[in-house]
Structure formats: structure tokens, C-alpha cells
Amino acid sequence: MSIFSSLPFAHALVARQDLPIPAWLFAWGASIVLIVSFFALSAAWRKPRFERENWRSIGAGLSRGLVSRPTQIVCGLLGVFLLGVAIYAGLRGTEAPDRNFALTFLFVTTWLGFPIFSALLGDIFRPVNPWRAIGRTAGAGFKAIAGQGPAHLEYPRRLGRWPAAIGLLAMVWLEVVYGSSGGVAVGLDPHAAAVAALVYSFYTLAMMALFGVEKWCERGEVFSVYFGMFSRLGYFGVHDGRLGRRRPLSAATSWATIPGSAAVVIASIGSTSFDGAQEGAFKSAIQQVFEWLSDAGFGLTTSLRLTDTIFMALCFGGVGLVYLLGVRGMRTVRGAPSLDRLRVGFAHTLIPIALAYLVAHYFSLFVFQEQAQFTYLLSDPLGTASTDLFGTASGGIDFGILSSTAIWYIQVGALVVGHVLGLTLAHDRALVYWPDYRQASRSQYWMLAVMVAFTCFGLYLLSAGNG
Amino acid sequence: MNARTMRLVAGAIVIVVAIVLLIVLKNDGGESTATDAGKAPTIVVNAAGKPVGGIADLTYKEGDQINFKVKSAVADEIHVHGYDLMKDVKAGGTVAFDFPASLEGVFEAELEGRKEQIIQLTVEP
Numbered sequence: 001m002s003i004f005s006s007l008p009f010a011h012a013l014v015a016r017q018d019l020p021i022p023a024w025l026f027a028w029g030a031s032i033v034l035i036v037s038f039f040a041l042s043a044a045w046r047k048p049r050f051e052r053e054n055w056r057s058i059g060a061g062l063s064r065g066l067v068s069r070p071t072q073i074v075c076g077l078l079g080v081f082l083l084g085v086a087i088y089a090g091l092r093g094t095e096a097p098d099r100n101f102a103l104t105f106l107f108v109t110t111w112l113g114f115p116i117f118s119a120l121l122g123d124i125f126r127p128v129n130p131w132r133a134i135g136r137t138a139g140a141g142f143k144a145i146a147g148q149g150p151a152h153l154e155y156p157r158r159l160g161r162w163p164a165a166i167g168l169l170a171m172v173w174l175e176v177v178y179g180s181s182g183g184v185a186v187g188l189d190p191h192a193a194a195v196a197a198l199v200y201s202f203y204t205l206a207m208m209a210l211f212g213v214e215k216w217c218e219r220g221e222v223f224s225v226y227f228g229m230f231s232r233l234g235y236f237g238v239h240d241g242r243l244g245r246r247r248p249l250s251a252a253t254s255w256a257t258i259p260g261s262a263a264v265v266i267a268s269i270g271s272t273s274f275d276g277a278q279e280g281a282f283k284s285a286i287q288q289v290f291e292w293l294s295d296a297g298f299g300l301t302t303s304l305r306l307t308d309t310i311f312m313a314l315c316f317g318g319v320g321l322v323y324l325l326g327v328r329g330m331r332t333v334r335g336a337p338s339l340d341r342l343r344v345g346f347a348h349t350l351i352p353i354a355l356a357y358l359v360a361h362y363f364s365l366f367v368f369q370e371q372a373q374f375t376y377l378l379s380d381p382l383g384t385a386s387t388d389l390f391g392t393a394s395g396g397i398d399f400g401i402l403s404s405t406a407i408w409y410i411q412v413g414a415l416v417v418g419h420v421l422g423l424t425l426a427h428d429r430a431l432v433y434w435p436d437y438r439q440a441s442r443s444q445y446w447m448l449a450v451m452v453a454f455t456c457f458g459l460y461l462l463s464a465g466n467g
Numbered sequence: 468m469n470a471r472t473m474r475l476v477a478g479a480i481v482i483v484v485a486i487v488l489l490i491v492l493k494n495d496g497g498e499s500t501a502t503d504a505g506k507a508p509t510i511v512v513n514a515a516g517k518p519v520g521g522i523a524d525l526t527y528k529e530g531d532q533i534n535f536k537v538k539s540a541v542a543d544e545i546h547v548h549g550y551d552l553m554k555d556v557k558a559g560g561t562v563a564f565d566f567p568a569s570l571e572g573v574f575e576a577e578l579e580g581r582k583e584q585i586i587q588l589t590v591e592p
Binding site (some may be wrong): 015016017018019030031034035037038399400403404405 | 477478481482484485486548549551569570571572573574575589591592
């Protein structure tokens with residue numbers, strides 16, 4: 001049906017989409033996952049290993065240089081400058097999504113780049129966070145004039161990270177639902193993205209003024225919370241203003257203690273699932289609902305957005321439900337802590353799964369689009385063909401850089417590694433809750449089922465491809 | 468049933484499931500689906516600027532020669548993404564594309580002015 005030509009967001013940017021993984025690779029991936037899981041149950045350690053970060057400072061000089069005030073100022077300025085460029089390009093540049101700096105910078109370089117690099121290195125977004133930089137400067141200015149720091153409202157404890165979870169869903173909604181509507185190639189034009197960035201900036205700065213910069217960054221600011229979640233897997237961390245190394249994964253164990261954290265990681269897995277499923281696994285179901293709604297008298301654009309919204313909500317709900325079922329199951333094991341404690345206690349074990357989903361679905365988009373980012377989008381940010389700042393305006397994307405086979409192995413590899421890391425964290429946490437090793441092991445049948453479900457669903461999404 | 472037997476049974480189930488999965492899926496997706504090599508299909512675009520019969524699916528193996536025609540009732544520019552080939556077509560005119568399948572992946576061809584996808588081009592390794 002040609003009327004149903006909704007094109008997912010990525011299509012507007014990248015001209016090459018991934019081939020679905022072949023059936024034999026799906027089978028191998030799924031088999032490896034099952035076998036690995038089986039071994040994880042029987043041959044594992046008996047004392048928790050990741051509960052302590054084992055933090056060691058790196059050399060004092062290096063540490064001081066990297067987290068000193070001048071470095072913070074330079075990083076903050078860089079963040080504010082780049083956000084400014086993106087907003088300016090969005091407002092003043094070309095409407096062609098693939099030629100405008102704004103969309104690629106906001107949705108690919110930042111939105112996909114930070115999770116990947118944070119997961120390896122640690123919280124690299126924090127120093128360049130433009131809103132944090134502006135908020136801190138404003139706070140310092142206030143203090144200089146008024147002689148004391150600004151008074152903030154008490155942040156409601158129960159609210160926790162819920163604002164960030166909702167913001168995350170809104171961000172993805174803007175990108176993949178609003179951005180793919182209308183039967184045209186892309187609904188989200190650079191102008192709309194720039195306006196969204198401006199609205200978000202005002203909202204964030206207002207919230208920082210109300211609740212305080214650091215408090216809001218830790219709980220409400222979508223990008224800080226989302227990138228910060230992945231950074232907990234990373235190798236470097238800052239303690240008391242000093243940079244140090246820590247045991248990878250270990251910082252994740254304390255991440256979910258703030259209420260609403262589970263919703264953040266579930267929102268991440270759910271929205272990536274939706275984006276992967278909308279053009280493959282769910283395509284015909286989405287089309288069906290779309291036709292019902294348009295037959296019922298809704299306009300085409302409204303029907304499409306409504307349909308996509310319903311399916312995105314279903315993905316979020318489905319992922320959440322699978323997790324809660326696993327938690328419920330664990331509750332049945334003798335000596336189990338309360339349901340609330342379990343729900344919070346195992347949320348961080350989904351972080352590697354969320355990362356694996358991201359890599360599996362967006363890795364090739366990232367590699368292709370970053371070539372554009374660092375060639376023509378950098379030299380000609382407005383896309384008007386009138387500037388060539390670095391002499392790379394005529395550059396292009398080499399789609400030959402990744403073969404389909406390479407992409408397939410990276411996708412399946414990411415899911416398998418994410419699965420193993422998730423199991424590792426879950427087993428480790430179970431040893432904390434069940435001092436009796438055998439009970440801990442038994443509780444993990446449930447988390448194992450959850451992880452197998454997510455990983456196999458991820459594989460299935462990849463194999464259903466563009467269907 | 469004690470824990471040891473349970474573990475053995477669970478292991479056996481896992482292995483059986485894995486093997487069955489492997490066999491079923493292997494047979495399922497074994498043969499090649501590159502069906503369009505050597506043919507030169509014609510995609511017809513109607514007066515509303517839509518492809519007749521929906522978006523055409525064309526599948527090739529890498530190294531094949533991709534060969535198709537577009538007959539269009541409307542004037543527009545046809546753009547094969549990824550390969551970045553562009554040709555103008557007049558109202559009522561026909562243009563032919565003929566190029567080697569050198570890039571793997573899934574690509575779109577569209578009427579550039581109308582942003583209407585007419586072909587989904589798949590190149591398998």
C-alpha cells in the first residue's frame with residue numbers, strides 16, 4: 001500500500017539500512033544465549049564481587065588537570081557552543097534533514113554517541129552538559145551578587161527519576177513517532193528539532209532554578225540521567241573531585257536506589273524495541289491499526305501518530321511487565337526480600353541489555369552518519385552550500401566501510417555480550433539478597449528467563465528487519 | 468527431583484531446543500532470495516505519483532547487474548539512495564537504470580520532488 005509510506009526517522013538521514021540478520025545467524029545467536037545462560041546457572045561465583053567499586057585514584061597531577069575548574073569551564077563552554085550551533089543551524093539552515101547539522105548532531109552524535117562512549121569511559125557528558133554549565137554559572141553569579149547561594153525547593157523524594165523517564169519517552173516519541181509521520185520522508189525537520197531543543201533548554205533551566213542544578217541533573221534532566229545510567233558501566237569515575245579507575249560495572253550496582261530508575265532503563269529498552277519493530281516485526285499490526293483509525297475518520301497523520309504512540313506504549317508496558325514478572329517470580333524463592341526491594345534491586349541489571357539494544361539497532365547508523373558529521377555537516381552546518389569551514393564540505397558517506405556481514409556480527413555480538421553482563425550483575429545481586437548460595441541460584445532462574453526473553457526478542461527484531 | 472537432576476534436565480531441554488531451532492531455521496532461510504538478477508522489470512508510476520501495485524521490492528546479490536525501468540505519468544526526478552543515482556523523467560516518459568550492485572544493504576528509490584518511495588532495493592552479500 002503506497003499510502004502507508006511512513007519512513008522511520010533514520011531513513012531521513014541515512015540512505016542505507018541494515019539487512020535483516022539471516023536465519024542461521026539468528027539460530028546461532030539464540031543457541032549461544034541459551035547455552036551461556038545454562039552455564040551461568042551452574043558455574044558461578046559465590047560471593048558478591050561488584051558491590052564495591054574498588055576505586056583507585058589515577059595520578060594526582062593528571063586527575064587535577066582533568067577535573068580542575070579551568071577544564072570544567074572549557075568543557076562547559078564547548079557544550080554551550082555546540083548546543084548553540086545546533087539550534088542556530090536548525091533555525092536558519094536548510095530544511096533537508098540530512099544536510100543540516102542540527103538533526104545529526106542532536107539525534108546521532110549526541111543521543112547515540114554518549115551512551116556508547118559513556119559505557120566505556122564513565123560520565124563524560126557531565127562536564128560538557130550545556131544546561132549544567134549555564135545553571136552553575138547563574139548560581140555563581142547569584143551568589144556573587146546576593147552574597148549567598150539561591151534557596152531551592154525540596155525535591156520530592158518519591159518523584160525520583162520519573163521526570164527523566166517521562167522525558168526520555170518524550171524525546172524518543174519526538175524522534176520516531178512525530179518524526180516519521182505524515183506519509184512524507186520525515187516529519188521532524190531541523191526547525192522543529194531546534195524549537196524542541198529551545199523549549200527543553202528553558203524547561204531544564206527553570207527546573208534547575210527551582211530544585212538546584214546538581215539535584216535536577218541527577219534526577220530530572222533527561223540527558224544527564226540517561227547518559228549517566230550507561231556511564232555507571234564505565235571504567236573511570238570521579239570521587240571527591242578526583243578522577244580514578246574503578247571496577248567496570250561496579251558503579252551500576254548503586255544506580256537504581258533512586259525511585260523511578262527502573263522506569264528509565266525500561267523506557268530505554270522499550271523505545272529501542274519499538275523503533276526496531278515498527279518497520280519489521282510489528283509492521284503489519286501497525287498498518288492494521290493505522291487503517292482502522294483512518295477508517296474511523298482520523299486524518300492520516302493523526303492516525304499514524306496515534307498508532308505509533310499506542311505501539312510505543314505497548315513496548316514500554318511489555319518490557320516493564322516481563323521485568324515485573326521476573327521480580328514476582330524471585331519473590332517466591334525462600335528468604336526473598338520484599339517485592340519493592342527486589343524491583344529496585346535488580347533494575348540495574350537491565351542497563352547492559354539497554355546498551356546492547358542500542359548498539360544492535362543503531363550501530364551502523366552511527367558509523368555512517370558520523371562520517372557526515374565530521375565532513376560536510378562540520379564544514380557546512382547550515383547545509384546551504386555557501387560555507388566550507390574546514391574544506392570538507394564536499395565529503396560524503398562511504399557505505400562500503402561496513403559490510404552487511406560485519407554489521408550482523410556486531411549486532412548479534414552486542415546482544416550476547418549484553419546478555420552475559422546482565423546475568424553477571426543479576427547473579428551478583430542475588431548473592432547479596434540470598435546469603436545461601438543455592439537459594440540465590442534458584443532465584444536466578446527467574447532473572448535468567450527475563451534476560452533470555454529480552455535477548456531473543458532483540459535477535460528476533462533484527463531478523464525481522466525491514467520485513 | 469533434586470537440584471542436580473533438575474539442572475541436568477534443564478540443560479538437556481536447552482540443548483534440544485537449541486538444536487531444533489538451528490535445524491528449523493537453517494532449512495527455512497537456506498536458499499537464496501536474490502530473484503531479480505538478469506530481469507529488467509518496469510515500475511509504473513500513476514498520475515497521482517504513486518507506484519502501481521505498491522512499492523516494488525527488488526532483490527539482488529552483490530555483484531549482480533541491477534537493471535530496471537521506471538515509466539511515470541508525472542514529471543519528477545528519480546533518486547536511488549545510497550548509490551546516489553538521479554535521473555529526470557518527463558510526464559509519460561520512461562527512464563532506465565543499469566548499474567552494478569556494489570553496495571550491500573536496503574535502499575530506497577523515490578520520486579525526489581514528491582518524496583514518494585517507489586522501489587525498495589535489497590542487495591544481499
